[in-house]
Amino acid sequence: MAKQALRFFKNRRQVLLENIPADRTLLELIRDDLQLKGTKEGCAEGDCGACTVVVGRLENGRPSLHAINSCIRFAHSIQDQILFTVEDLKQPDGSLHPAQQAMVDTHGSQCGFCTPGFVMSLFAMYERYVRHDLVITREQAQTDLSGNLCRCTGYRPILDAACRMPDYPKALLSHEALVACLSQATQSLPEALPLAQVASFYFQPKRLDSALMARATHPQALVVGGATDVGLWVTKRHDHYAKIIDVSRVQELCSILETSDELVLGAAVPLSRAFAVLKRHFPRTQEYLDRYAGLPIRESATLGGNIATGSPIGDSMPLLIALNARLTLRSATGMRHCAVELFYTGYRKNLLAADELITEISIPIERDSFVLAYKLSKRRDDDISIVALALSMTVKAGVISAIRIGVGGMAERPTRAIATEEKLRGQLLSASAMEDAAQGIEKEFTPISDMRASAAYRSQAIGQLLRRAWLEWSAP
Ligand SMILES: Cc1cc2nc3c(=O)[nH]c(=O)nc-3n(C[C@H](O)[C@H](O)[C@H](O)COP(=O)(O)OP(=O)(O)OC[C@H]3O[C@@H](n4cnc5c(N)ncnc54)[C@H](O)[C@@H]3O)c2cc1C
Ligand code: FES
Ligand code: FES
Known part of the structure; x- marks a missing residue:
């Protein structure tokens, strides 16, 4: 397989590596190519957080740092960005970073697998809150650390450490220096389209027309967004991908447009940003959206x-179905629109043609x-829905004039x-109308039984979620 060069910044220095295969993971690059062993591999599927690192990019001219799972990210995805691993936290005078010192002082430090990952998530929190003199509440710490698991428990002292970080002298990290590195990187961006005969590439276009x-030109190339699904095809199925787009x-896919009557989200907007907007417009969806995976996944996906991906339990x-969202699908030759519920044609099958991309969600x-949303899963945090x-x-x-209900886990596709x-629709909203509807929704679908739940459980549970909606609506 032909290989490609990769440039990024680490510890204020530029790193240039040659011959990196398109589908090499960031964790392989860190542990094997850079020989930095502080970042660990636990699950290799984005679940445990042992591999958490922080990447920095420019957003509106300011450096923006995000904790991500390096095990399922492709190495080339950090082209021209800044990478922080646990080795970078030591302060210039040799002292520990507040994220590390707080872990020591609260007895939060645990085994060598989970601790580096927890520390990197704490470091990202430090830059997000402490750097800007924002308070870290325990609830916020729990949400932001939800992608880091310890199999042996012991979360309390780690949450204490998160809240204790502001008590230490401010860590040194020059945002001006970060901006200088990242601005220099963004100025030199040749956008050379991979030629038809090229056998291997990792192409990261900035413009939609290039994408x-x-x-x-390469309809068989793998399209990647955050690689939180695709990464697992490499680490778990051991698939190989020589051509990746x-x-x-892509700037047009990373924008969010808010008008008085419409929200238009670019398809490559990370879930953490997209969900922040959705939570602002539909505040009662907060818990639902915070329970989507853990923060490092939401920062990438x-x-x-x-x-x-179209998982029936996505x-x-x-x-989006309840919100009557519409997709824009584009190719080099045209554009079309479709409602989210009409996009799916079967189990993980959809209308997308080989030369199309999803570009916008309106x-x-x-x-x-x-607007309400509920998720039922075996584990409260960092788990897929039942x-x-x-x-x-x-x-x-008092009359229901309009209603839309979207469900997951009840059919072969989101529906x-x-x-x-x-x-x-048209009914007087009342306990009896909702009870009737709850009994109806239990019979509307024929779900499957699988390792997560039996069909009977799913049917009963979906009815209970509708009853819960009524209780929430009617609560004083
Ligand atoms: C630990 C873990 C926890 C998870 N928890 C949840 C959860 O709670 N809820 C949930 O719903 N999902 C969950 N997922 C699944 C995963 O996060 C999502 O499906 C994710 O949103 C995929 O987005 P991505 O950008 O990472 O897609 P990728 O992995 O990059 O791509 C997925 C698919 O979409 C295609 N694709 C990507 N972008 C486009 C585009 N713009 N146009 C056309 N095709 C495109 C790719 O070709 C590929 O087929 C979890 C995954 C992991 C690893
Ligand atoms: S190794 Fe478990 S999330 Fe990456
Ligand atoms: S996994 Fe590290 S102490 Fe539990």
Whole structure:
């Protein structure tokens, strides 16, 4: 396989590596190529956080640092970015970083597998909150550390460490120096399309027309957003990909447009950003969205990737269906639109042609609608749904004038509970109408039994989630 050079910054120095295969993971690069063994491999599937590192990029001219799972990221994805591993935290005078010192002082330091990952997530929190004199609450610490697992428990002192970080003298990290590195990198960006005969490449276009041209020229190349699904095909299935088109830096796909009546989210917007906007517009979805994987996954995964993967238990889609979201699909020769629920043609199958990309997700804003979403999973945090239900309802003079219900885990694809919606539309909103609808939704689908739950459990659970929506609606 032909190999490609990679440039990034580490500890204020430029690193240039030749001959890095397109599908080499960032963790392989760190441990094997750079010989830095502080970053660990636990699960190799984005679940445990042992491999957490922090990457920095420029956002609106300011450095923005994000904790990510290096085990399922491709090495080339950090081209021209800054990489921090646990080896970089030592302060210039040799003392520990506040994230490390707080772990020592609260007795949060545990085994050599989970601790470096926890420390890197704490470092990202430090830069997000302490650097800007923002308070870290225990609840925030729990949300931000939800992607780091310890099999032996012992979370309390780690949460103490997170809240204790502001008590130490400020760590030295010159944001001006970060900006200087990153600005220098973004100035030298040749965007050479991979030629048709090229056998191997990792192409990371900045412009949509380049991405679409590459897609047209190499329809068999693997499209990648955050690689939180695709990375596992490499680490778990041991697939190899010689041609990769990484759309995560396409400017048009990274934008968010908010008008008074519509939200337009670029398909490569990371979930952490997309969810922040959704939570602001639909505040009652906060818990639902915070329970999507752990923060390092949400920092990498994109909305377009979640939709394209089309898992029947994917979490964005029930909410997007309830919100009446519409997708824009583009190729080099045209553009079309479709509703999220009409995008799927079967189990993980969709309408996307070999030369198309999902480019935008448009969500109408209905001012007077009430939006709720619930996820049921075996573990509260960092776990995939058993079933999910999202509902958007407008009630006028006590009557349900509009309702949309999206469900996950009830069919081979994310779907809409049309029969239940019809039952409720035009009804006086009441306990008996909702009970009737809850009994109806239990029978509307024929879910499967699998390792997560039996079909009977799923049917009962989806009814209970609708009952819960009523209780929340009617609560004083
Ligand atoms: C530990 C862990 C926990 C997870 N927890 C959850 C969870 O709680 N809920 C949940 O729903 N999912 C979860 N996932 C699944 C995963 O995070 C999502 O499916 C994710 O959103 C995929 O987005 P991505 O950008 O990483 O996609 P990628 O892995 O980059 O790509 C996935 C697929 O989408 C295609 N694709 C990507 N972008 C585009 C585009 N713009 N146009 C066309 N095709 C595109 C790719 O070709 C590929 O087929 C979890 C995954 C892991 C590893
Ligand atoms: S090794 Fe477990 S998340 Fe990466
Ligand atoms: S996994 Fe490290 S102490 Fe539990």
